[in-house]
Amino acid sequence: MLRRTLYPVLGLLGLFVAAQANASISLSATRVVFDGAHKEANVTVRNGNQEVLVQSWVDAGDSGLAQVPFAITPPLARVLPKQEQLLRILYEGQGLPSDRESVVWLNVQEIPQASSQANTLQLAVRQRIKIFFRPANLPGNALLAPEQLVWRLTQQAGKAQLTVNNPSLYHVSMADIEVKYGKQSVLSADSTMIAPGAQKTFTGPGALANSPMTLTFKSINDYGAQHQYSAQLNSAQPASAKSAEPAIAF
Structure with missing residues (x-):
């Protein structure tokens, strides 16, 4: 009876041991400063040793914004091993204060390919950095x-x-x-x-x-x-x- 009970437990342990959650991608910056004098800002996604899908979006965080006036292109991209993908962050031109700096968040999520190994749990790893929107001609430094x-x-x-x-x-x-x-x-x-x-x-x-x-x-x-x-x-x-x-x- 003890042996029968241990088999399912050992199977679950093996499943978790086989879980893969190592990030293959990295970002070119730890934060993005969006100059309001320009129409866009860029960040580069660098890929490691395996082909991945990269999904990107912007969220408001705790800023209280009902809608985020930014778009990311491409929102979904396939990145080959040892390759890079440029993400363009586009501002709609309105929706944020013009008399002070604002902050929203850039999310870049790595979606790995399906594993060829059995009993493998794969996790989508997300990286999240701040976007500081700095209106044009903002006084101070x-x-x-x-x-x-x-x-x-x-x-x-x-x-x-x-x-x-x-x-x-x-x-x-x-x-x-x-x-x-x-x-x-x-x-x-x-x-x-x-x-x-x-x-x-x-x-x-x-x-x-x-x-x-x-x-x-x-x-x-x-x-x-x-x-x-x-x-x-x-x-x-x-x-x-x-x-x-x-x-x-x-």
């Missing part, structure tokens, strides 16, 4: 937006609370946000992005000290590079961060 962020450190119910406002017209992507008092970490947060005119709040377990504390974070620019910033924070006093080192590859 995206590279300077991280220095325009306004940070404020307060204490709520015995816990440190860090609030950041973005008065710029550009999105700011950040990673490794941390507030320290000396070598002691008071608050930390993972990767996040703050939209133009938006505010975000982070809460940490540590209490605030009476002396100034150090804020550090990394901002990710248009080219996918990280740039380190730091600021000295006093409780309840707003402050802006300054660049701490040259950009490094991300």
